[in-house]
Amino acid sequence: EFAKIDHHRALRTGFPEAIWGPGKTPEQIAQIMQTMRQRSRVVMATRIEPAVYDQVRSLVPDAVYYPMARICAIAPLTLTPVHPGTITLLSAGTADLPVAEEAAITAELAGFQVQRLWDVGVAGIHRLLNNRHFVQTADVLIVVAGMEGALPSVVAGLADCPVIAVPTSVGYGASFDGLAALLTMLNSCAAGIGVVNIDNGFGAAVLAGQILRT
Amino acid sequence: EFAKIDHHRALRTGFPEAIWGPGKTPEQIAQIMQTMRQRSRVVMATRIEPAVYDQVRSLVPDAVYYPMARICAIAPLTLTPVHPGTITLLSAGTADLPVAEEAAITAELAGFQVQRLWDVGVAGIHRLLNNRHFVQTADVLIVVAGMEGALPSVVAGLADCPVIAVPTSVGYGASFDGLAALLTMLNSCAAGIGVVNIDNGFGAAVLAGQILRT
Amino acid sequence: EFAKIDHHRALRTGFPEAIWGPGKTPEQIAQIMQTMRQRSRVVMATRIEPAVYDQVRSLVPDAVYYPMARICAIAPLTLTPVHPGTITLLSAGTADLPVAEEAAITAELAGFQVQRLWDVGVAGIHRLLNNRHFVQTADVLIVVAGMEGALPSVVAGLADCPVIAVPTSVGYGASFDGLAALLTMLNSCAAGIGVVNIDNGFGAAVLAGQILRT
Amino acid sequence: EFAKIDHHRALRTGFPEAIWGPGKTPEQIAQIMQTMRQRSRVVMATRIEPAVYDQVRSLVPDAVYYPMARICAIAPLTLTPVHPGTITLLSAGTADLPVAEEAAITAELAGFQVQRLWDVGVAGIHRLLNNRHFVQTADVLIVVAGMEGALPSVVAGLADCPVIAVPTSVGYGASFDGLAALLTMLNSCAAGIGVVNIDNGFGAAVLAGQILRT
Amino acid sequence: EFAKIDHHRALRTGFPEAIWGPGKTPEQIAQIMQTMRQRSRVVMATRIEPAVYDQVRSLVPDAVYYPMARICAIAPLTLTPVHPGTITLLSAGTADLPVAEEAAITAELAGFQVQRLWDVGVAGIHRLLNNRHFVQTADVLIVVAGMEGALPSVVAGLADCPVIAVPTSVGYGASFDGLAALLTMLNSCAAGIGVVNIDNGFGAAVLAGQILRT
Amino acid sequence: EFAKIDHHRALRTGFPEAIWGPGKTPEQIAQIMQTMRQRSRVVMATRIEPAVYDQVRSLVPDAVYYPMARICAIAPLTLTPVHPGTITLLSAGTADLPVAEEAAITAELAGFQVQRLWDVGVAGIHRLLNNRHFVQTADVLIVVAGMEGALPSVVAGLADCPVIAVPTSVGYGASFDGLAALLTMLNSCAAGIGVVNIDNGFGAAVLAGQILRT
Amino acid sequence: EFAKIDHHRALRTGFPEAIWGPGKTPEQIAQIMQTMRQRSRVVMATRIEPAVYDQVRSLVPDAVYYPMARICAIAPLTLTPVHPGTITLLSAGTADLPVAEEAAITAELAGFQVQRLWDVGVAGIHRLLNNRHFVQTADVLIVVAGMEGALPSVVAGLADCPVIAVPTSVGYGASFDGLAALLTMLNSCAAGIGVVNIDNGFGAAVLAGQILRT
Amino acid sequence: EFAKIDHHRALRTGFPEAIWGPGKTPEQIAQIMQTMRQRSRVVMATRIEPAVYDQVRSLVPDAVYYPMARICAIAPLTLTPVHPGTITLLSAGTADLPVAEEAAITAELAGFQVQRLWDVGVAGIHRLLNNRHFVQTADVLIVVAGMEGALPSVVAGLADCPVIAVPTSVGYGASFDGLAALLTMLNSCAAGIGVVNIDNGFGAAVLAGQILRT
Numbered sequence A, B, C, D, E, F, G, H: 001e002f003a004k005i006d007h008h009r010a011l012r013t014g015f016p017e018a019i020w021g022p023g024k025t026p027e028q029i030a031q032i033m034q035t036m037r038q039r040s041r042v043v044m045a046t047r048i049e050p051a052v053y054d055q056v057r058s059l060v061p062d063a064v065y066y067p068m069a070r071i072c073a074i075a076p077l078t079l080t081p082v083h084p085g086t087i088t089l090l091s092a093g094t095a096d097l098p099v100a101e102e103a104a105i106t107a108e109l110a111g112f113q114v115q116r117l118w119d120v121g122v123a124g125i126h127r128l129l130n131n132r133h134f135v136q137t138a139d140v141l142i143v144v145a146g147m148e149g150a151l152p153s154v155v156a157g158l159a160d161c162p163v164i165a166v167p168t169s170v171g172y173g174a175s176f177d178g179l180a181a182l183l184t185m186l187n188s189c190a191a192g193i194g195v196v197n198i199d200n201g202f203g204a205a206v207l208a209g210q211i212l213r214t
């Protein structure tokens, strides 16, 4: 009995308790998914490499895979939004996509409508400004950025809604595996930003969903 | 012309751009407050020591002072909530009160209803459990904690709503001026938590207000 | 003559001086085990990967292996407790099990009775509260947690006995390989907690054993 | 209602919940002491500067002061041990005395017998070796050291009982306010050491007391 | 003979070797200024508090003081530019002004034309965009920012000329005395940025001057 | 649509927006290169391992490779300088060459004349002094160093022109992957140094080019 | 009995165990000095502020004071060298003098001949090169530097004798109170350098003395 | 021309300039060795893995290999000491041997007599005390330790000669790859210790040799 599944919060919040993949064998992941599906329409596991998925699928044949997001899930074929409102996602660079997609797919699996806007980092500010109506009309924003992590500050200055900032480990040298981006976001001059852990796209989506349901 | 006041966001979000007190002279603070009051019903300055307030009041006679919160404001005598919903605030220890009150007064000045629950740290978990109905019925939660900063994790596990975590610099030794509490909150196993900067009660209140208005 | 085995403390404390596996060849480990068994009923080596064990066993045929704990030992077939009292072990998450089992097996090899309680992290506090009688009747507690490492604070608030806290390197991003959990435990508001190094299940068991023998 | 006093654990563990002095006014400290004395034979506050004590005494006339330990207490005139066993305290240098005495007085106020051995740092190892019988016959050891913090490692190698290591902020330059001593103690090769926060003499005494009562 | 003045580089580069004020007595500062004036038209000392200036002036009566920049200098009454080109300075917030003015006055004392643009931080991006022609027509840019330090990234994306980024120690909590802003600037996605030490307005001006003279 | 190519700045500054290789597949790199070549005479990708280049070349047959610089480019066969002035590059040790060559090739691809001076670290200062005329007659200097990173300080003391300092991750132990060299360069006593990120040869070349075009 | 004086090593090494001043009252310092003088010709205390010295002198009338070195001592009026050889001391800047003089006076009090060479930092390398014969003919070198701390690397490359490097806390911003200089010295490419703690002029002199006596 | 060999210092100091192996191809190492042997009786390369040695030997047939020290050298068959005096080497644990042997072989190759004493860490202090005559009669000591790194402090308290402390990266968790041991050694209460970089056995041997030749 190596895991006590926490159904309480999943039931209350509408979000399935996701399985954290790293450090678990494909067999363990498959076994927990099979147990969870008895109670939950949608079951998901994060940080799943393609080779792990291949082994999980041989045990859970209807498990699907979102390669960019590295998410393996048991879910309906088409993900129709079941909650009102939209979660608008921005990412600064191409290399931030795995984290941004982890957030996007998590939100979609939980029944939310998602709007994606990728590669709008501040070093070419016109890319953001050309899309500012998406920012200004958003219900809640998730902003994903590595390197210097400056995008949430600019976005929060343009937006009227809550901003969730996700630092990523993208970068090198003095990025210190995402620390630079994390500190940037915590020190933002623009109030109204909530920060999650480095690379935590999943947590950002859960927070965004709870905000929309408030 | 040492300051460009940013009215845009204040107008859009309903929150006044608050004045950050440290490093400004009482004269500068008073001058900015007088300029701002021409456009905004409520004007506030944070991190104001009592002696600074005394000097500001001689220039802005109707400025009031909230000593625990260290906020100086021009505001209506009684703060009646103008927005629906309640912001529920929890603090872990007595020493966290200045930060917790900075959040509470900011929220009240911005027109929100506030519910306070102080000194419910996890080392005496019955104090929190005895008050769990406040947590379970909250619209949005602000959780303030220093030292090990573990309170938001426990609270988020009990709550159905968004949780804003505020680490404080309360502690000594390996608390490293709030770093320990900050890391704890960023690493919480309970998804759905947005973290703000160490001691940033103001920012937490702005984020909570934007969530309620979503 | 590359190693001076320290029998003194082992004799005095009843704990065998364990071999620290990393950086030693299987041949060196086997050789030290053969030397040690001449004086000690139980001989153990920690942080042994399965492939290393396979090579050690070809040289020490009666060596047994505890895969979850990554311990290789020469020991009696059944481990009967020889000391009074029980060491109660708690872990926060599934991924903390290797460290928790390193503590558990070390304690059992040293002749102590062990009680295991896995996956009772604070984000689902009911899991701990449902088992609080184990905590309240314990003789000594070892609490293992990664990520935010908050479990020892809550446990120490419920317990009457000494608490040994073991941070693990489980986590990602701002967990900084266990630093976050370590700081959390050192800063606990609940006095009466002794902290050991990150992932040091072995050391925690030794300390717990010495406490029981006090 | 700024503080929820936690009587539960104090009752269970025999230790009074001590008041943490920093950040509280003398009036607040006096008020909490008066409330606590209604339930507890011994009431104590830590990190009290002499000037603060002077003000507390004008409100709580029978409060006594231990200047080296910086503790203010309501306590019987003579502290007679009420528990069996002895807590043996070692300190490495003269500058570590405030922390070592915080531990010693806390233990005495809680009813334990205390044995002090000051200024036996490892750079003059004969000072420790000349006193090794105190170490070898101890029931539980508290070892306090700043700078390089090496004393607990040597002591634990000589002792048969649990060792509680207390790093202090004594030092300069690369001691980084106690970080060096803290890391030294966490990395000790001698298993059986539990570490508490930098300068946390109080917590070490509580843990030692709980070990003696196990 | 406590100081070996380095005339070589001053002669070659056109910049006087400025005196670093901290840790020197007013008498020492005055004495070095008197020695230097024999060779250099302009002599300057940085990080001079008003009270230090008062004492220096009693020994060097024609020394002038720039209070915002905290610079004390022997210089011609009016500073006429002697080099072609303009150094354009931007600062993010009001609290960054001392560092920004240290750069501006240093540049003016060295004979450069200076253009100032204060309080154009990224959280209200319209303030920068309204002034983008200054950025787009600049010869060389010095961008000063504390807190999250994101301004240089946005500016460098708009500019065609070299950008010198100056992080300031303005901020609190996770700004870690300017570390956050420093890391942000080093990790900027916009190539073409050279970073100087935290609060080093002087060094930024020297570099900008050398660029203009290239 | 995973990438929004930023032609604006490339057009304005004369530098192509280079492709950052890590985390992109060879197919993605080839595809972006093909798109970019429609607008730009020179297209380049950095941090390309030989095996990645082999795959890119099968899709972009005329892509060339600079193995020491780890750059893959579409460029004219011979790189003739098109801008006046020379970028002088110094490196401290043999192991710094990949970063130094990244800077050199980037500059040459952008049309600048380059002068290389390798292995002139400060521990054998005669190697630098024997070549001081290169330093003293330079238009702009790029100085690359790992380990203690002291070379830029000495060079800037000899030079009259702007110095761009590039710390490298060369070293071990307390070099902390380039942090030591980075701090050395930021703290240089010689004013007039602009620092870029650890291992950022590319960014140094872009800055040097912008300086030459000022 | 708060201090156990360690005569052993003093007798063996010829160096008096010096008193570390910070955290001791003037009375304690005077008392330890009086005790020590009964056995030792020379008695010294370090890090003594002028006001502390004034109080010590009222209790130990023949105590002398070296204000730049912040050392208070009982010593013969003239310090005649009693050991063969010379300790050559170099410092990088004027602000490093207190640490450099702590080393110089310690060495002189212990009976060594001292040669001082101040303000020869690497940013003006001719200052060092003009004095290279002092370096090349030295018996042992102590090199003191703050900020970037690069001087020991250059000196060790010119010298044939052991080099002791002393980082100082002189600097600001990214010097992090001497950490930058410390890391520079530990990472020096020039082998043959031993590093002591930040600001530890005393320890450097002891090590130099022991080297001369080898 | 990728490397400028520095013969100057080698000639002056009697130590060959060793080749730093990491990041060089076997061909480059062989080529530099062949060039160096024309001037130097002994040529050595450090941090050479066995597989690299195999390739070097095919190009330099008389190159020998010291596997524990990971050194490849061209050297006389038997290493007869050519300098007076002995370098005494101590190591704390078995895992520190590669670093300790790097120091020992370097010293022997340079013509010094070496005395080895392995596995005498402070957690079993009798192992050191049983060998204290080696310490007390040494000419110069090199002390190698990982984990908590406490051995140099104890040794320096027993010795009369200079102590060179070498922290190693041996350890886990809060050892932070040798940082804990490094800080311990820098903060030692025993004056007369010079510290080198983490794992820098080579540099320690060079310093010891220079001390013996003083």
Ligand SMILES: Nc1ncnc2c1ncn2[C@@H]1O[C@H](COP(=O)(O)O)[C@@H](O)[C@H]1O
Pocket (backbone or CB within 6 Å): A003, A017, A018, A019, A020, A021, A046, A047, A200, A201, A202, A203, B189, B190, B191, C093, C094, C095, C123
């Ligand atoms: N990518 C992720 N980032 C952060 N938390 C996650 C992620 N995936 C799952 N979790 C959380 O990890 C927990 C599951 O851990 P486990 O019980 O080890 O599978 C749940 O609380 C999830 O909410």
Ligand SMILES: Nc1ncnc2c1ncn2[C@@H]1O[C@H](COP(=O)(O)O)[C@@H](O)[C@H]1O
Pocket (backbone or CB within 6 Å): C003, C017, C018, C019, C020, C021, C046, C047, C200, C201, C202, C203, D189, D190, D191, H093, H094, H095, H123
């Ligand atoms: N998993 C472990 N964690 C911490 N210390 C350990 C562990 N395993 C063995 N040790 C200690 O490491 C030492 C043995 O190291 P060695 O002589 O290198 O085998 C002994 O002091 C053991 O008590």
Ligand SMILES: Nc1ncnc2c1ncn2[C@@H]1O[C@H](COP(=O)(O)O)[C@@H](O)[C@H]1O
Pocket (backbone or CB within 6 Å): B093, B094, B095, B123, C189, C190, C191, D003, D017, D018, D019, D020, D021, D045, D046, D047, D200, D201, D202, D203
């Ligand atoms: N010197 C001390 N070090 C660590 N914890 C302490 C100390 N003194 C009191 N405490 C703890 O601080 C808490 C009281 O905090 P407060 O409610 O703010 O007075 C209790 O949990 C005490 O156990």
Ligand SMILES: Nc1ncnc2c1ncn2[C@@H]1O[C@H](COP(=O)(O)O)[C@@H](O)[C@H]1O
Pocket (backbone or CB within 6 Å): F093, F094, F095, G189, G190, G191, H003, H017, H018, H019, H020, H021, H045, H046, H047, H200, H201, H202, H203
């Ligand atoms: N193991 C080692 N640790 C530290 N420095 C070394 C080591 N081996 C060689 N060196 C130094 O590295 C330099 C040679 O570097 P390179 O020119 O890259 O071969 C010389 O200054 C040597 O003194």
Ligand SMILES: [Mg+2]
Pocket (backbone or CB within 6 Å): A092, A093, A094, A119, F003, F004
């Ligand atoms: Mg892009």
Ligand SMILES: [Mg+2]
Pocket (backbone or CB within 6 Å): B093, B094, B119, D003, D004
């Ligand atoms: Mg409390």
Ligand SMILES: [Mg+2]
Pocket (backbone or CB within 6 Å): A003, A004, C092, C093, C094, C119
């Ligand atoms: Mg779980």
Ligand SMILES: [Mg+2]
Pocket (backbone or CB within 6 Å): D092, D093, D094, D119, G003, G004
């Ligand atoms: Mg002492």
Ligand SMILES: [Mg+2]
Pocket (backbone or CB within 6 Å): B003, B004, E092, E093, E094, E119
């Ligand atoms: Mg502003």
Ligand SMILES: [Mg+2]
Pocket (backbone or CB within 6 Å): F093, F094, F119, H003, H004
């Ligand atoms: Mg070289």
Ligand SMILES: [Mg+2]
Pocket (backbone or CB within 6 Å): E003, E004, G092, G093, G094, G119
């Ligand atoms: Mg100078």
Ligand SMILES: [Mg+2]
Pocket (backbone or CB within 6 Å): C003, C004, H093, H094, H119
């Ligand atoms: Mg051993």
